[in-house]
Amino acid sequence: MRKTIAIAALAVALGLGAASARAEQTALVLYETKGQQTVRQEGIAFIELDPQAPDYGKILAQIPLPPDLMSHHIFYNPTRERAYVTSLGRSELWVLDVTSFPYRTRVVAVPGCVVGEDLAFSEAQNRWYLTCMGSSVVIVGDAETDEVLETLPMPAPYPHGITVHDGIDRMLVTSTINPKDPTDAGESIVVVQPSTGKILSTHKVADKPSPSGTAPVEAFFVPGANPPVAYITNMIEGRIWIAEWQPESETFSFRGDFDFAAIGQGMALEVYFNAAGDRAYVTTALPGHLNAFDISDPRAPRHLYAAEAAGGAHHMVFSPDGTRAYVQNSLINIPGMNDGSISVIDLVAGKTLASIDTFKDAGLTVNTIMLTPRRKTFTPTDAMEATDAGGTIGSAGITGTQAVLMLEIGKRRQGTAASRRVMRAGRTAKTAAAWRVSLAPDPRRRSCRAHRLPRRRFRRESAVFPRDRGRCPDRIG
Known part of the structure; x- marks a missing residue:
């Protein structure tokens, strides 16, 4: 059974992003x-x-x-x-x-x-x-x-x-x-x-x-x-x-x-x-x-x-x-x-x-x-901690053109090969449109299930994690 989550773009004033020129x-x-x-x-x-x-x-x-x-x-x-x-x-x-x-x-x-x-x-x-x-x-x-x-x-x-x-x-x-x-x-x-x-x-x-x-x-x-x-x-x-x-x-x-x-x-x-x-x-x-x-x-x-x-x-x-x-x-x-x-x-x-x-x-x-209080930056480490906490909000904190996209893949279970939750840092489009992503529970499947994520956008995001270049956006590691 597929698990569907909404990935919404959230503003930095949530305390998730770095300062920018935009107020x-x-x-x-x-x-x-x-x-x-x-x-x-x-x-x-x-x-x-x-x-x-x-x-x-x-x-x-x-x-x-x-x-x-x-x-x-x-x-x-x-x-x-x-x-x-x-x-x-x-x-x-x-x-x-x-x-x-x-x-x-x-x-x-x-x-x-x-x-x-x-x-x-x-x-x-x-x-x-x-x-x-x-x-x-x-x-x-x-x-x-x-x-x-x-x-x-x-x-x-x-x-x-x-x-x-x-x-x-x-x-x-x-x-x-x-x-x-x-x-x-x-x-x-x-x-x-x-x-x-x-x-x-x-x-x-x-x-x-x-x-x-x-x-x-x-x-x-x-x-x-x-x-x-x-x-x-x-x-x-x-x-x-x-x-x-x-x-x-x-x-x-x-x-x-x-x-x-x-x-x-x-x-x-x-x-x-x-x-x-x-x-x-x-x-x-x-x-x-x-x-x-x-x-x-x-x-x-x-x-x-x-x-x-x-x-x-x-x-x-x-x-x-x-x-x-x-x-x-x-x-x-x-x-x-x-x-x-x-x-x-x-x-x-x-x-x-x-x-x-x-x-x-x-x-x-x-x-x-x-x-909301402000923080200096929002790092991939923060992202991992956020998903490990079991939060239900798949979100992205935007500071100007900066963004962090959360992709929920599942949950790690005591070091087994089970699926896990991860967050990916990247850049966002100018709009803060919600991205809807369907994820398969089986981490071994390689078919891409991220919809409305343009190829050029994925290439740009992959530059943040070079080892993941060429992989599906919802498959990391």
């Missing part, structure tokens, strides 16, 4: 079935964001996830060697080794964590910190071994957002919302000392009487600000609050700042900073916008424009040159805030350029978007 850009997207369906689908998808790529906007590969995981966010460790996927449905962290492809996955149990939300790292302490909104604790783990070290109960319930500043040995944790009762919202920021785990103080971030229900959801230290400054997004209030570090007293002062309700927006969520450090971009889920701020003075952010996105505008990534943003539109699959598209926004003009509807058209919605 290839691949992202990881967490997706799930849109709406409340009985049968759910959930997974991680690789999607191409380079508008010059032939497979722009397409799903290049997928990693299925359990339908009850309710994957929520992806966070990289400081060295960008691991990706951590938090879970709303299980007391688990899914840890992906992103240094080689395919990504190897480990499941880290985090007992006592209900509704895992955000993850932050302290390089000084070599620790990670996981907020658990359903059990009102922060789990502390070893950043090297991922061993759970301790559990920090929070004095204000429903922790969600978390940010660490090693320079002042401080961590800010938001008190957001009861996952079982959205009318029960928090209003506080908890200040923690990472080196000791000690709770230092709790601060109300609301002007209204308690319970104000402002629901601070995220906190971010502004890069390079001295003294340190943090931006806090109050989700339900729809407002930015600012925390300013006071070096003399070693405490924070808090004050309200920009009000999105005044410009017809609600549900303030994430904050992103450009590479130059003079712009901040804030997403709001209702009706869905990306807001740009001039933060030349981080203590006085100045609103520049609001670019239209879609319902649930949430996370975003930048293009390599920093002129475009790709905004993922969905907030935990809430009706009216789960559009499922990815908005492409011109950050210079403040205008929406396009909408990537790949997931939306498939009946899916997207929960987060993160760029």
Whole structure:
């Protein structure tokens, strides 16, 4: 019985290829079935964001996830060697080794964590910190071994957002919302000392009487600000609050700042900073916008424009040159805030350029978007390791005109003459068309079964492996 595999050309931003003149850009997207369906689908998808790529906007590969995981966010460790996927449905962290492809996955149990939300790292302490909104604790783990070290109960319930500043040995944790009762919202920021785990103080971030229900959801230290400054997004209030570090007293002062309700927006969520450090971009889920701020003075952010996105505008990534943003539109699959598209926004003009509807058209919605880490090269050794791992994705990583073609022939069994999986390095055509190859299981058969592989193309590829010249493309060794 023939074994048929699809050999797809994947962009280098998967981390599989060398750098090139073309600004290839691949992202990881967490997706799930849109709406409340009985049968759910959930997974991680690789999607191409380079508008010059032939497979722009397409799903290049997928990693299925359990339908009850309710994957929520992806966070990289400081060295960008691991990706951590938090879970709303299980007391688990899914840890992906992103240094080689395919990504190897480990499941880290985090007992006592209900509704895992955000993850932050302290390089000084070599620790990670996981907020658990359903059990009102922060789990502390070893950043090297991922061993759970301790559990920090929070004095204000429903922790969600978390940010660490090693320079002042401080961590800010938001008190957001009861996952079982959205009318029960928090209003506080908890200040923690990472080196000791000690709770230092709790601060109300609301002007209204308690319970104000402002629901601070995220906190971010502004890069390079001295003294340190943090931006806090109050989700339900729809407002930015600012925390300013006071070096003399070693405490924070808090004050309200920009009000999105005044410009017809609600549900303030994430904050992103450009590479130059003079712009901040804030997403709001209702009706869905990306807001740009001039933060030349981080203590006085100045609103520049609001670019239209879609319902649930949430996370975003930048293009390599920093002129475009790709905004993922969905907030935990809430009706009216789960559009499922990815908005492409011109950050210079403040205008929406396009909408990537790949997931939306498939009946899916997207929960987060993160760029894939880059690697220097993708070698035949990597290819052998990838196939030995039993990966199901027959693929090629392209960097400009460079490519690696994977041909799955079978599996080696303890040094016998059984068939094996191999990867061949070569050059690709200008297009990233999928190549379909039928392979016979018997390695002794010499008939060529690679279809749509031109003779001139095979000769070019054979030059990479001279000993194979003249052989069928699906027969090596």
